[in-house]
Amino acid sequence: MADVLQQVVSGIASGGVYALLALALVLIYRSTGVVNFAQGEMAMFSTFVCWELLDRGLPYWVAFFLTLAISFVGGVLIERLVIHTVSRSQALTVVTVTIGLLILLNGAAAWIWKGEQRTLENPFPSDTFDVGGVVIAAQDLGIIGVSLAIVLVLWAFFQRTRVGLALRAAALNPASSRLHGVRVSWMLALGWGLAAVLGAVAGILVAPTQGSFDQNLMLPVLIFAFAAAVLGGLDSPIGAVVGGVVLGVVLNLVGAYIDFFADLRLPAALLLILGILLLRPNGLFGRSVVKRV
Amino acid sequence: MAALLSVENVTRRFGGVVALDGVSFDVPAGEIVGLIGPNGAGKTTAFNVITRLYRPDEGRIVFDGHDLLRTPVHRVVKRGVARTFQNVALWPTLSVLDNVKIGAQARRGVRSAEELLEYVGLSGLAHRPAAGLPFGTLKRVELARALASGPQLLLLDEPAGGLNHEEVGELGRFIQQLRADFDATVLLVEHHMNLVMGISDRVYVLNFGRLISGGTPQEVQRDPAVIEAYLGDASAAA
Numbered sequence: 001m002a003d004v005l006q007q008v009v010s011g012i013a014s015g016g017v018y019a020l021l022a023l024a025l026v027l028i029y030r031s032t033g034v035v036n037f038a039q040g041e042m043a044m045f046s047t048f049v050c051w052e053l054l055d056r057g058l059p060y061w062v063a064f065f066l067t068l069a070i071s072f073v074g075g076v077l078i079e080r081l082v083i084h085t086v087s088r089s090q091a092l093t094v095v096t097v098t099i100g101l102l103i104l105l106n107g108a109a110a111w112i113w114k115g116e117q118r119t120l121e122n123p124f125p126s127d128t129f130d131v132g133g134v135v136i137a138a139q140d141l142g143i144i145g146v147s148l149a150i151v152l153v154l155w156a157f158f159q160r161t162r163v164g165l166a167l168r169a170a171a172l173n174p175a176s177s178r179l180h181g182v183r184v185s186w187m188l189a190l191g192w193g194l195a196a197v198l199g200a201v202a203g204i205l206v207a208p209t210q211g212s213f214d215q216n217l218m219l220p221v222l223i224f225a226f227a228a229a230v231l232g233g234l235d236s237p238i239g240a241v242v243g244g245v246v247l248g249v250v251l252n253l254v255g256a257y258i259d260f261f262a263d264l265r266l267p268a269a270l271l272l273i274l275g276i277l278l279l280r281p282n283g284l285f286g287r288s289v290v291k292r293v
Numbered sequence: 294m295a296a297l298l299s300v301e302n303v304t305r306r307f308g309g310v311v312a313l314d315g316v317s318f319d320v321p322a323g324e325i326v327g328l329i330g331p332n333g334a335g336k337t338t339a340f341n342v343i344t345r346l347y348r349p350d351e352g353r354i355v356f357d358g359h360d361l362l363r364t365p366v367h368r369v370v371k372r373g374v375a376r377t378f379q380n381v382a383l384w385p386t387l388s389v390l391d392n393v394k395i396g397a398q399a400r401r402g403v404r405s406a407e408e409l410l411e412y413v414g415l416s417g418l419a420h421r422p423a424a425g426l427p428f429g430t431l432k433r434v435e436l437a438r439a440l441a442s443g444p445q446l447l448l449l450d451e452p453a454g455g456l457n458h459e460e461v462g463e464l465g466r467f468i469q470q471l472r473a474d475f476d477a478t479v480l481l482v483e484h485h486m487n488l489v490m491g492i493s494d495r496v497y498v499l500n501f502g503r504l505i506s507g508g509t510p511q512e513v514q515r516d517p518a519v520i521e522a523y524l525g526d527a528s529a530a531a
Binding site for chain 2: 165169172173178182183184287
């Protein structure tokens with residue numbers, strides 16, 4: 001039993017990372033109306049930026065927050081310079097552009113950082129705690145804590161601030177928002193900036209758990225985040241968080257007890273995406289869109 | 294005294310239809326001004342042109358000394374113009390309170406969103422989503438939202454829509470009270486003649502996109518052009 005609980009806790013930790021990236025996907029899906037396939041590579045790029053800052057001798061948390069700031073600006077710039085120019089096109093065009101960004105960012109990272117394996121400093125101690133027989137890693141607790149804090153801050157921002165309300169209004173009805181004085185196009189850019197920050201946190205949290213990383217760090221994580229977002233409902237922030245945690249726990253438990261499954265986690269996530277899209281396309285928390293014809 | 298809002302020679306065409314045909318009228322500060330006319334006369338188009346939803350093909354709109362047509366859409370509210378919509382344009386999934394708060398995005402009036410909900414008598418519904426509330430209630434939410442920006446000019450598009458006879462009487466008193474409480478100028482599009490004639494200082498009449506009459510409610514009601522527009526040619530009918 002203790003063993004199971006142990007697996008659950010570490011499942012919640014990986015789920016927290018999926019949840020952050022899934023939230024980033026939901027944020028952009030709600031405001032831009034497309035799935036941002038470059039989300040993982042944006043996060044990977046941010047992780048390299050953090051590595052670079054640390055490599056130049058900055059203290060960990062300075063590098064951490066500086067990376068978030070740089071990622072925010074980067075996200076805003078990507079929206080302003082790239083996405084905005086195709087925002088009036090069909091969804092397919094925008095999706096194709098995000099796939100282009102994926103390839104571009106992956107290639108740029110490989111070029112700048114030479115495609116070598118890097119190691120990102122781990123902010124959490126390698127201690128473990130014994131809570132009534134359940135061994136819990138400080139690293140897992142740290143990841144859960146940071147993810148939870150980010151989710152709560154984001155929630156408060158959207159629910160309790162003027163700009164948060166403007167963002168929600170703009171995502172739901174851009175034309176009406178404009179009439180009420182909301183600068184819709186800047187709200188979209190802000191959404192991309194926030195999504196980039198979420199991705200940066202996910203990347204910085206996940207990189208140390210992998211031992212070392214290169215430009216392909218986030219490809220599998222994006223698949224899991226995608227599965228989490230689809231499971232929760234692509235337009236539901238709560239769904240993204242619940243979906244991320246559920247996915248993390250389930251994959252971890254199954255992986256721990258069924259030998260061959262550890263290698264099948266990615267295909268399993270893809271199968272899950274396919275299954276949900278077939279059986280329940282709005283996920284657990286998504287609203288169904290009824291179009292009047 | 295200079296008008297708060299001047300609509301000057303405004304024309305707006307939709308394909309071959311001339312929705313507004315060289316329309317000019319003034320809305321003096323502090324007045325309640327009614328804009329009436331048969332269906333399709335161009336009343337809502339006039340509102341849409343003033344709030345920059347449509348761009349007029351010709352003409353000028355001056356508000357408080359500013360050329361409104363050079364004002365970007367998102368700055369119109371900031372200048373002090375707020376409106377309600379004939380068919381209600383709220384965010385159905387957002388709470389009533391959040392809907393009102395959106396009104397204060399560009400500019401904030403003296404009263405908070407909570408106070409405004411109290412003012413329109415909807416405090417109890419603050420945290421309900423707007424979806425599913427009765428039409429009359431939604432119209433009051435929209436009014437609170439329009440007031441949230443502390444507008445100098447309030448455009449009301451058929452505020453009496455969906456109300457019964459008694460409620461229309463109440464609404465008239467409410468609009469007059471609101472003008473005093475918020476120090477606002479009101480431009481009103483409405484089908485309810487009793488309401489418009491009862492509370493307006495001045496009434497303009499549109500027919501087929503043209504301004505056919507303007508003046509005090511008494512003057513307008515006696516104007517043969519107005520009677521003909523509403524009743525058709527009486528001699529021809531007889």
